[in-house]
Amino acid sequence: MDTHRNYENLDYAIGFGNHVETEALKGAVPKGQNSPQKCAYNLIAEQFSGTAFTLTRASNQKTWLYKIRPSAAHSPFVEAPEFGKYVKNDFMNDHGVTITPNQLRWKRLPLPEKPTTFAEGLVTVCGAGDPSIKQGIAIYLYAANKSMTNSSMFNSDGDFLIVPWEGEMLITTEMGKLTVKPREICVIPRGIKFSVEMNKPIRGYICEVFKGHFKIPDLGPIGANGLANPRDFLVPVAFYENTEEEFQIINKYLGKFYKCTKKGSPYDVVGWHGNYYPYKYNLDLFNAMGTVTFDHPDPSIFTVITCQTDEPGVAVCDFAIFPPRWMVAEHTFRPPYYHRNIMSEYMGNISGQYDAKEDGFQPGYGSLHSLFQGHGPDHESFEKWSNVDLQPIRYPYENLAFMFESTYMLKTCSFVMDDQVSLDHNYFHCWDKLAHNKLGDKP
Structure with a gap:
């Protein structure tokens, strides 16, 4: 589980939905033009869009990345059946699902007995819809005890909202590094590559949305202040790796997993600016x-x-x-x-x-x-x-x-619905005594 990156004393940018500009080498982000004829340091400009091009300016989300190598440079993807054994995203038909109106409760997802990375340790609990039409939701548990080394994943199907309850997640993304521990949450929007490392086993919950992105709710009659404040959301700052090593890239696409190889790290973004990025928030x-x-x-x-x-x-x-x-x-x-x-x-x-x-x-x-x-x-x-x-x-x-x-x-x-995640078959008994409640005297 040992990490191979340094996650101590990380810096963060501040804000939610704001335009952020950050560079690991001074001058990596050009001034006055998004995609110049020739970028500094011989970098390659790549636009990363999280919404349709034609949305209103207020709703449009995109980020310009200044990379050592383009994302297109990799071997063809092939199916990766070793991932996603317990992942399901197509809920439009009844294959592989159990439909029940009953109240349900599950105990903890057990820690894996063999070395298991975050990408391998996902278990879908329930959901609705289908990512192919960008409608719906999926809810997961995760349990892992092995760091993703020279391995990266991205999710084409939706945004991941990650809620840890055990162990600190050390996350490297294309935009930079995050640490996320219990009582914090992290959102990794669709398409952003990331790796999860750890010093101890990790477990938690995930909500995936197939359409749209998360935002802070309007406050209405509450007024200007309250609930979660934009200034408390933290955004990673630019970090890059310049290596010739081979990386495995894992892609979740329509609920299935695919893999390819890429020369050099996918975390080669020397500078970036935009409003489409991962972020974390301290629930305290x-x-x-x-x-x-x-x-x-x-x-x-x-x-x-x-x-x-x-x-x-x-x-x-x-x-x-x-x-x-x-x-x-x-x-x-x-x-x-x-x-x-x-x-x-x-x-x-x-x-x-x-x-x-x-x-x-x-x-x-x-x-x-x-x-x-x-x-x-x-x-x-x-x-x-x-x-x-x-x-x-x-x-x-x-x-x-x-x-x-x-x-x-x-x-x-x-x-x-079997023993894979410890379904509590006796949950309904917690209301048994209330079923015998009797009409009493007026207090």
């Missing part, structure tokens, strides 16, 4: 909103970033967190109330306890509650929070859970 910097009178607000107030469908206000994925915070509501059942809604909810736990299921939802666990399926606190949490003396309390720092919430009806992969 989230400014949570909540009631100071009564009632439990909707979880949308905890949205960190969102990817919207073509229908405004309806999300491919809202990424919401349930962070440490003060709870002061009066005359209120404080955990999430029992509910049914039109969204699919996949939840995960990064650390500590989740207040609605304090013993039954450990770090690394996941749950899926589909459209209109009732769910909420287990019996023990219901009894505790129905009878506790309501005083202002602060949820401890260790407690941090999250939710991928989507408008799509998610199908589960057949291989996660």
